[in-house]
Amino acid sequence: MEKRKKYKVLWLHPHFLNWMGGHRYIYEVIRRLGSKYNCDTVLYSGAMSSFARNEFTEAGIKFKTFLGFSTNNPFYWLLIPFFLRIEKWYLRQEATNSDVVISSMFPLNVLANRLSDKTIQLCYEPFAFFHDPNFIAGLSSLRKLFVKIIKPFYNNLDKNQTIKSTKVLTLSNFNKKWIAKVYGRKDVNVVYEGVNTDFFKPVKVNFLKSKYKDRKIVFHSTDFTGIKGTSFLIKALPYIVKEIPKLLLLISYTIDNKEEKERMELLAKELRVTKNIKYLGFVKYDDLPLYAGLAEIAVQPSIMQSMSMSVKEAMACETPVITSPEGKEQFKDGEAGFLVDPKNETKLAEKVIELLSNKSLRMDMGKRGRKIVIDKFSWESVAERFYTNIRKVANE
DSSP states (O other), X not given: OOOOOOOEEEEEEEEESSOOHHHHHHHHHHHHHHHHHOOEEXXXXXXXXXXXXXXXXXXXXXXXXXXXXOTTSHHHHHTHHHHHHHHHHHXXXXXXXXXXXXXXXXXXXXXXXXXXXXXXXXXXXXXXXXXXXXXXXXXXXXXXHHHHHHHHHHHHHHHHHHHHSSEEEESOHHHHHHHHHHHOOOOOEEOOOOBOTTXXXXXXXXXXXXXXXXXXXXXXXXXXXGGGOHHHHXXXXXXXXXXXXXXXXXXXXXXXOHHHHHHHHHHHHHTTOGGGEEEEESOOGGGHHHHHHHOSEEEEOOSSOSOOHHHHHHHHTTOOEEEOGGGGGTOOTTTSEEEOOTTOHHHHHHHHHHHHTOHHHHHHHHHHHHHHHHHHOBHHHHHHHHHHHHHHHHTO
């Protein structure tokens, strides 16, 4: 095996209070950077849940937290300059010892550039609170007001620090174009997001099947923000249920947004499809392949989201997927599922009905979907792209 230089990395992320796709992304990449590429990474976060602490500890990932304040707390936003100063002092030694500092979200891209002149920003997308109207539309009224107040103070800071970062990485070519439009950076590298295909795979024995026997299962994962398109799927249900009365939509969610969940429940009640929806809450990671494998199809009618972890995990489990046209980087329309404008609920319903009514089509699409994930979206390929960029920035 080729002997690689050992790079020391400091990775900054605002918080790990919810175990969402972006958090799992960091977890999976750091694990592989250490095991395969001998990178010594220290992960810093303003706040971390006990679940996240356990995950990182069991994986042998070194992490640090400080004060427990993060972007999840409004006081942090009011005192960002103060907290950034304290965090810079707290991390000064780790930064000195690091070859590269990685940040994955504002305002820690500011902190990264203050700690080092060799920085990588993982920009999942332009900072959603400032630049994603669909995300903002899904916020509560109070949060919308808060975003409106803080944006004039920090919008330019976010833009300037993204421009200043040595290297910017993102998850798709769609986001690459979006970043170029918002931040003016056209030199962004796409690293994609990965799936553990040894874990996400067709399940031969699934105890959930007896629990939901005689039901046609559709699976949907959400955080109740507008970009996930949960309301579009619920609006399509009356058309689907008319043709397939035994349909049951299972909804898992990563954030307990009571206000938005109640809004979805009210919408379902108005449309008389309440009995066709079951809210699962937070599904444990170990159970995700069971639900993906249980479902006849997975539906992620996202807006402005070209990459979805839930989509690719379902594909790896040989479950066909319906998502928005922005998802064409994951698969072509008709290949591993369908690409549908989620705002067209009748068209969305038609495609759900078509798949639920055709088992052989589902099987063919499912097998093609898994092959796509294996060939293009493995965590190993993502970690390799990260390592290439770390090495390049460290040696500049």
